[in-house]
Amino acid sequence: MTLSEIAKLxxxxxxSTHEYEITGINTxxxxxxxxxxxxxxSKYEKELSATSASAVILPAAKAHLLPNNVAALxxxxxxxxxxxxxxxxxxxxxxxxxxxxxxxxCTIYPTAHIENGAKIGSGCTxxxxxxxxxxxxxxxxxxxxxxxxxxxxxxxxxxxxxxxGTVVGSDGFGYAHTKMGEHVKLYQNGNVIIEDDVEIGxxxxxxxxxxxxxxxxxxxxxxxxxxxxxxxxxxxxxxMVSQSGLAGSTILGxxxxxxxxxxxxxxxxxxxxxxxxxxxxxxxxxxxxxxxxGFPLMEHKLWLKLQAKLAKILQ
Amino acid sequence: MTLSEIAKLxxxxxxSTHEYEITGINTxxxxxxxxxxxxxxSKYEKELSATSASAVILPAAKAHLLPNNVAALxxxxxxxxxxxxxxxxxxxxxxxxxxxxxxxxCTIYPTAHIENGAKIGSGCTxxxxxxxxxxxxxxxxxxxxxxxxxxxxxxxxxxxxxxxGTVVGSDGFGYAHTKMGEHVKLYQNGNVIIEDDVEIGxxxxxxxxxxxxxxxxxxxxxxxxxxxxxxxxxxxxxxMVSQSGLAGSTILGxxxxxxxxxxxxxxxxxxxxxxxxxxxxxxxxxxxxxxxxGFPLMEHKLWLKLQAKLAKILQ
Amino acid sequence: MTLSEIAKLxxxxxxSTHEYEITGINTxxxxxxxxxxxxxxSKYEKELSATSASAVILPAAKAHLLPNNVAALxxxxxxxxxxxxxxxxxxxxxxxxxxxxxxxxCTIYPTAHIENGAKIGSGCTxxxxxxxxxxxxxxxxxxxxxxxxxxxxxxxxxxxxxxxGTVVGSDGFGYAHTKMGEHVKLYQNGNVIIEDDVEIGxxxxxxxxxxxxxxxxxxxxxxxxxxxxxxxxxxxxxxMVSQSGLAGSTILGxxxxxxxxxxxxxxxxxxxxxxxxxxxxxxxxxxxxxxxxGFPLMEHKLWLKLQAKLAKILQ
Numbered sequence: 001m002t003l004s005e006i007a008k009l010x011x012x013x014x015x016s017t018h019e020y021e022i023t024g025i026n027t028x029x030x031x032x033x034x035x036x037x038x039x040x041x042s043k044y045e046k047e048l049s050a051t052s053a054s055a056v057i058l059p060a061a062k063a064h065l066l067p068n069n070v071a072a073l074x075x076x077x078x079x080x081x082x083x084x085x086x087x088x089x090x091x092x093x094x095x096x097x098x099x100x101x102x103x104x105x106c107t108i109y110p111t112a113h114i115e116n117g118a119k120i121g122s123g124c125t126x127x128x129x130x131x132x133x134x135x136x137x138x139x140x141x142x143x144x145x146x147x148x149x150x151x152x153x154x155x156x157x158x159x160x161x162x163x164x165g166t167v168v169g170s171d172g173f174g175y176a177h178t179k180m181g182e183h184v185k186l187y188q189n190g191n192v193i194i195e196d197d198v199e200i201g202x203x204x205x206x207x208x209x210x211x212x213x214x215x216x217x218x219x220x221x222x223x224x225x226x227x228x229x230x231x232x233x234x235x236x237x238x239x240m241v242s243q244s245g246l247a248g249s250t251i252l253g254x255x256x257x258x259x260x261x262x263x264x265x266x267x268x269x270x271x272x273x274x275x276x277x278x279x280x281x282x283x284x285x286x287x288x289x290x291x292x293x294g295f296p297l298m299e300h301k302l303w304l305k306l307q308a309k310l311a312k313i314l315q
Numbered sequence: 316m317t318l319s320e321i322a323k324l325x326x327x328x329x330x331s332t333h334e335y336e337i338t339g340i341n342t343x344x345x346x347x348x349x350x351x352x353x354x355x356x357s358k359y360e361k362e363l364s365a366t367s368a369s370a371v372i373l374p375a376a377k378a379h380l381l382p383n384n385v386a387a388l389x390x391x392x393x394x395x396x397x398x399x400x401x402x403x404x405x406x407x408x409x410x411x412x413x414x415x416x417x418x419x420x421c422t423i424y425p426t427a428h429i430e431n432g433a434k435i436g437s438g439c440t441x442x443x444x445x446x447x448x449x450x451x452x453x454x455x456x457x458x459x460x461x462x463x464x465x466x467x468x469x470x471x472x473x474x475x476x477x478x479x480g481t482v483v484g485s486d487g488f489g490y491a492h493t494k495m496g497e498h499v500k501l502y503q504n505g506n507v508i509i510e511d512d513v514e515i516g517x518x519x520x521x522x523x524x525x526x527x528x529x530x531x532x533x534x535x536x537x538x539x540x541x542x543x544x545x546x547x548x549x550x551x552x553x554x555m556v557s558q559s560g561l562a563g564s565t566i567l568g569x570x571x572x573x574x575x576x577x578x579x580x581x582x583x584x585x586x587x588x589x590x591x592x593x594x595x596x597x598x599x600x601x602x603x604x605x606x607x608x609g610f611p612l613m614e615h616k617l618w619l620k621l622q623a624k625l626a627k628i629l630q
Numbered sequence: 631m632t633l634s635e636i637a638k639l640x641x642x643x644x645x646s647t648h649e650y651e652i653t654g655i656n657t658x659x660x661x662x663x664x665x666x667x668x669x670x671x672s673k674y675e676k677e678l679s680a681t682s683a684s685a686v687i688l689p690a691a692k693a694h695l696l697p698n699n700v701a702a703l704x705x706x707x708x709x710x711x712x713x714x715x716x717x718x719x720x721x722x723x724x725x726x727x728x729x730x731x732x733x734x735x736c737t738i739y740p741t742a743h744i745e746n747g748a749k750i751g752s753g754c755t756x757x758x759x760x761x762x763x764x765x766x767x768x769x770x771x772x773x774x775x776x777x778x779x780x781x782x783x784x785x786x787x788x789x790x791x792x793x794x795g796t797v798v799g800s801d802g803f804g805y806a807h808t809k810m811g812e813h814v815k816l817y818q819n820g821n822v823i824i825e826d827d828v829e830i831g832x833x834x835x836x837x838x839x840x841x842x843x844x845x846x847x848x849x850x851x852x853x854x855x856x857x858x859x860x861x862x863x864x865x866x867x868x869x870m871v872s873q874s875g876l877a878g879s880t881i882l883g884x885x886x887x888x889x890x891x892x893x894x895x896x897x898x899x900x901x902x903x904x905x906x907x908x909x910x911x912x913x914x915x916x917x918x919x920x921x922x923x924g925f926p927l928m929e930h931k932l933w934l935k936l937q938a939k940l941a942k943i944l945q
Contacts, residue, residue, distance in 0.1 A: 093440060093458075094422075107724075111426050111741050111759070113443035113461070125723060128743035129426070129444045129759045129777060131461035131479070143723075145800065146743070146761035146779045147444060149461045149479035149517075163800040164761070164779035165833065167517035170460065170478040173538045173556065181552050181570045183536050185514060199815060202779075202797035202835040203480065203855075205517040205539040205557075221813050223803045224835040225518075225857050225875075227540050227557040227575075237811050241803065242835075242857040243875050243893070245540075245558050247575060247593075255811045260857075260877055261893055261911075263558070263576055265593065278877075278895065279911055279925055281576075281594055295594055296622055302629060307926055309628050313939050314932060408755060408773075409737075426741050428758035428776070444741070444759045446776035446794070462759060464776045464794035464832075482832035485775065485793040488853045488871065496867050496885045498851050500829060518795065520832040520854040520872075540833075542855050542872040542890075560855075560873050562890055562908075578873070578891055580908065596891075596909050610909055611937055617944060624943050 001088060003055055006036065007073055009088070010081045015063060016071030020054045025082060025089050025189070026211050028053065040079035057081045083176035083184040090187035091152060095134050103140065112144075121158065133169065139196070151208060157196035163224070165203040168192050172207040172214075172230025172248060186210060188230060198222070201242070217254075229266060241278070253289075277303075316403060318370055321351065322388055324403070325396045330378060331386030335369045340397060340404050340504070341526050343368065355394035372396050394501075398491035401502035406467060410449050418455065427459075436473065448484065454511070466523060472511035472533070480518040483507050487522040487529075487545025487563060501525060503545060513537070516557070532569075544581060556593070568604075592618075631718060633685055636666065637703055639718070640711045645693060646701030650684045655712060655719050655819070656841050658683065670709035687711045713806035713814040720817035721782060725764050733770065742774075751788065763799065769826070781838060787826035787848070795833040798822050802837040802844075802860025802878060816840060818860060828852070831872070847884070859896060871908070883919075907933075 001022050007014040023034040028044055031037040031053035039048060039058035048056065048065040055071040063072040075081045096117025102108060103122035112130040120126065121140035130144045133152030140158045144150070148162050151169030162168070169192045175183035190209025194200075194216045201224035208214060209231045216222065220238040228234065229248035236254040245263040246252070253272030264270065264282040273289035276282065281295030293303035316337050322329035338349040343359055346352040346368035354363060354373035363371065363380040370386035378387040390396045411432025417423065418437035427445040435441065436455035445459045448467030455473045459465070463477050466484030477483070484507045490498035505524025509515075509531045516539035523529060524546045531537065535553040543549065544563035551569040560578040561567070568587030579585065579597040588604035591597060596610030608618035631652050637644035653664040658674055661667040661683035669678060669688035678686065678695040685701035693702040705711045726747025732738065733752035742760040750756065751770035760774045763782030770788045774780070778792050781799030792798070799822045805813035820839025824830075824846045831854035838844060839861045846852065850868040858864065859878035866884040875893040876882070883902030894900065894912040903919035906912060911925030923933035 093442070109743060111444070111743060113424060113426060127723070128761050129462060129741070131443050145781075147462045147480070147759060147777045147795070151460075151479075161801075164781075164797040165462070165480050165518065165777070165795050165835075167479040167539075170517040170539070171476075171514075173516060173536070175536055175554075182534055183552060183554065185536075199801075201803060201837075202800040203518050203540075203795065203833050205480075207516075207539070219812055221803070221805055221815075223857075224797075224800070224837070225540060225833075225855060227538075229557070237813060239805075239813065242859070242877075243558070243873070245575060247557075260875060261576070261891070263593070278893070306625065306629055310936065314936055408757070426759070428739060428741060444777060446758050462777045462795070466775075466794075480777070480795050480833065482794040482854075485832040485854070486791075486829075488831060488851070490851055490869075497849055498867060498869065518833050518855075520795075522831075522854070540855060542853075544872070558873070560890060562872075576891070578908070621940065621944055 003036075003071055003073075006055075006085060010057075010073070010075070010084060012057070012073050012075045012081060014055075014071055014073050016055070018071065020071065022055065025086055026053065028056070030212060036073075036085070038078045038082045040082070057085075077176075079186075080176040080178060080184060083186040086187035086189070087185070089189065091134075091189060093134065093152065095152075100132075109146075115152070136169075145202075151192075153191040154208070155191065155193045157194060157198065157218070159196055160194055160198050160200075162200045163202040166200050167205045168194065168200075169208040169214075170205060172210050174210050174230065174248075190214065190230070192216070195219075195236075201226070204228075207248075223260075235272065275300075318351075318386055318388075321370075321400060325372075325388070325390065325399060327372070327388050327390045327396060329370075329386055329388050331370070333386065335386065337370065340401055341368065343371070345527060351388075351400070353393045353397045355397070372400075392491075395491040395493060395499060398499040398501040401504070402500070404504065405502035406449075406504060408449065408467065410467075415447075424461075430467070451484075460517075466507075468506040469523070470506065470508045472509060472513070474511055475509055475513050475515075477515045478517040478539070481515050482520045483509065483515075484523040484529075485520060487525050489525050489545065489563075505529065505545070507531070510534075510551075516541070519543075522563075538575075550587065590615075633666075633701055633703075636685075636715060640687075640703070640705070640714060642687070642711060643704045644685075644701055645704065646685070648701065650701065652685065655716055656683065658686070660842060666703075666715070668708045668712045670712070687715075707806075709816075710806040710808065710814060713816040716817035716819070717815070719819065721764075721819060723764065723782065725782075730762075739776075745782070766799075775832075781822075783821040784838070785821065785823045787824060787828070789826055790824055790828050790830075792830045793832040793854070796830050797835045798824065798830075799838040799844075800835060802840050804840050804860065804878075820844065820860070822846070825849075825866075831856070834858075837878075853890075865902065905930075 003020045028047040028051045036055045037053035057073040057078040100114040100118045106124045109128040111128045114132040115134040117135040120138045123141040127146045129147040131149045145164040154169040171188040174186040192214045195218040200222045204226040206228040207230040217236040223242040227245035231249040233251045239257045241260040243261045244258045247266035250268045257275040259278030262276045262280045269285040271289045275291045277293035291300040293300040318335045343362040343366045351370045352368035372388040372393040415429040415433045421439045424443040426443045429447040430449040432450040435453045438456040442461045444462040446464045460479040469484040486503040489501040507529045510533040515537045519541040521543040522545040530548045532551040538557040542560035546564040548566045554572045556575040558576045559573045562581035565583045572590040574593030577591045577595045584600040586604045590606045592608040606615040608615040633650045658677040658681040666685045667683035687703040687708040730744040731749045736754045739758040741758045744762040745764040747765040750768045753771040757776045759777040761779045775794040784799040801818040804816040822844045825848040830852045834856040836858040837860040845863045847866040853872040857875035861879040863881045869887045871890040873891045874888045877896035880898045887905040889908030892906045892910045899915040901919045905921045907923040921930040923930040
């Protein structure tokens with residue numbers, strides 16, 4: 001799709017008369033030559049001058065901040081424009097003609113479905129009803145229990161065990177909104193990377209990144225019925241207990257423990273060695289490791305004190 | 316099953332000597348000629364006089380409220396009687412001999428199972444391990460990702476995308492209780508209707524209605540691991556974030572936003588354009604749109620004020 | 631594996647010069663001759679003198695508490711040692727050469743996968759994508775809806791209905807921790823027993839016991855998206871509403887009702903006929919049945935009083 005075709009499709013003005021073939025959409029920071037990017041939040045404004053994108057969708061008032069060789073596509077609703085455009089760059093479910101490559105000594109159940117382009121290491125057990133998407137890469141000694149889904153492009157390390165019904169790499173929950181209150185899907189073209197020695201329980205969901213990767217680092221253990229949003233990074237040796245959740249783009253440091261039904265808002269950073277008690281709800285980044293409880297969150301000791309005070313109110 | 320057979324089966328008295336063939340169970344409001352209904356909650360008493368049901372199970376003291384041509388089956392435990400009876404009217408899993416009808420340009424994976432009587436529109440992708448029940452109707456350009464289950468009779472519109480492991484139309488959670496503390500299943504004979512342009516995430520569960528339909532209206536976006544109980548109606552362009560839940564028979568107006576892990580009790584009505592913050596718990600209907608938080612629920616501004624007051628208690 | 635091989639594998643001292651063939655790992659209470667056990671929590675110390683285990687891993691200071699005929703394997707990190715060892719006693723996914731035994735009048739969908747060694751009773755419906763593990767035993771008139779997973783060794787009674795995507799018997803969430811912050815899996819070799827007349831909703835997860843059984847007793851009804859941890863016992867005729875959870879080893883008495891999104895900590899005992907309101911969080915055992923709410927939990931009446939007091943604070 002060329003730059004002028006995009007401008008026409010979105011019905012917006014393009015400052016450049018040069019013609020580019022646009023090959024993908026990416027963030028200002030990660031976009032390469034040939035890709036288009038966008039500015040939807042002014043906090044990323046400072047990334048405009050250094051972007052390698054060939055074109056950027058952005059409001060008129062910001063167009064002058066772009067380097068000379070980067071085309072501006074002008075819109076007051078850049079996020080909505082990108083959402084509309086993303087459909088045209090969405091990867092198809094099937095896109096490869098290469099028969100899956102399967103390592104030695106694997107057990108692949110007959111009802112498992114492995115798409116073309118996928119690679120599976122040695123010593124793996126891929127059980128009944130498992131789905132492995134196009135171009136997914138699975139390491140050695142991996143067990144995928146029945147009915148696990150691994151979407152396209154996901155990467156799974158060695159010695160990983162994923163229990164029944166868990167979904168790795170389904171679309172993150174991202175939409176732009178029209179003035180009429182409709183939601184336009186931002187197609188999620190990233191993936192999930194699961195490092196070595198990770199175990200994931202049953203019926204957990206880990207969303208693929210919108211751009212880039214959602215990452216579960218080495219040695220982390222994830223229980224059942226957990227939600228991990230797009231672009232999250234779960235550090236090494238973290239523990240997430242059942243029914244907990246991470247909203248998008250939140251980063252857990254190493255050895256973070258999240259109790260049952262605890263959750264965080266999105267775009268937070270949680271310090272290494274933080275323990276979040278069951279049911280705790282995190283709305284701000286945690287700078288210093290420790291034990292925290294409650295919603296709103298506070299130090300666990302303080303939470304106990306608060307409960308004692310509330311008990312007194314009742315007397 | 317005839318009226319007298321039903322009276323005999325339930326071991327209860329029938330006021331009518333006329334014999335009817337009873338073809339189904341329904342609510343007082345929706346029952347048609349030939350159907351049996353019941354009065355288990357006095358708030359529906361006013362519907363007795365206008366019911367089109369051929370027979371009604373109800374307490375002796377209410378029998379005189381029925382029109383002359385409607386038979387009364389007298390029981391002081393009408394809900395329990397209906398539960399016992401519902402088993403005999405439950406639809407079987409397989410009930411059609413008509414080979415599924417599949418539209419043009421569909422991709423149906425070989426391990427998908429489509430029951431007889433189902434219809435699938437054009438341009439659909441029905442992936443591995445998907446189940447489509449008897450007499451289900453799927454629109455055009457629908458993607459059902461791996462291991463999605465669509466139970467019998469459900470109706471899915473056009474341009475709907477449902478991610479892996481999501482279950483549409485499993486039985487609602489409805490039981491009558493005996494005096495000995497046992498739970499008798501009320502077989503759920505309704506369906507789920509999902510309108511156009513809806514996207515549903517992974518491992519979400521949407522129960523079928525006990526009678527009638529659970530409905531997800533046009534353009535709504537439902538995230539992962541969400542529970543939607545029987546007979547709920549989710550309005551147009553709603554957003555439900557991961558791990559939120561709706562108990563049975565609750566109605567969301569258009570453009571309601573439910574934050575992560577928020578939930579409502581059953582039989583509530585939530586005003587259009589209401590935003591429920593993450594973790595909020597709704598126990599009463601919301602008449603006026605706005606932003607609400609907390610459990611018990613309050614205006615978000617008030618909730619912030621409460622948290623400030625509680626913080627002071629700790630000083 | 632012999633005792634001396636185990637001592638060598640774990641690199642720990644063994645007090646016995648006798649040689650035993652060790653056939654399994656179990657608790658001090660349940661271990662039989664030929665099995666190895668461990669003492670990781672001093673509250674089980676009193677069980678040392680009566681254990682039938684052939685060997686016990688325990689700290690040096692406790693070795694003298696063992697009967698003369700029980701070998702001591704000395705470690706200051708007994709739980710970690712057992713975790714390392716458990717891998718060698720883990721049951722394989724496939725372990726039988728006996729073709730599954732299927733009762734009369736069953737409907738087994740072609741994409742269901744039933745492992746060797748499994749037995750299925752009469753009148754069952756085993757739908758598409760269902761997995762039944764090795765040596766699992768399914769009773770009569772059981773319906774397993776699409777994509778249900780039943781792991782090896784699980785036992786399901788008569789007239790049980792399990793809805794789509796539910797996982798029975800996946801590994802409990804149990805790890806020992808190294809001083810470097812790594813988590814070592816304690817392989818879960820127990821099972822799940824589901825008694826007669828139980829109904830389980832969609833996408834629920836019930837973990838197998840680490841040793842022994844997780845049990846769902848007769849007549850209980852479990853909704854969608856529920857977590858039941860390893861070694862829990864759910865009493866007769868309990869009701870668990872959607873998105874509720876039980877952490878490991880908690881026991882519900884008969885007719886306990888758990889509201890939506892409620893949860894308990896682990897190792898608790900909840901009195902019969904207790905009702906836990908929606909969202910309640912239980913951190914201590916409940917001795918006396920009644921209605922409870924809140925987190926921390928209190929009598930429901932008290933919780934209402936607390937909310938009234940908090941409302942006053944805001945005036």
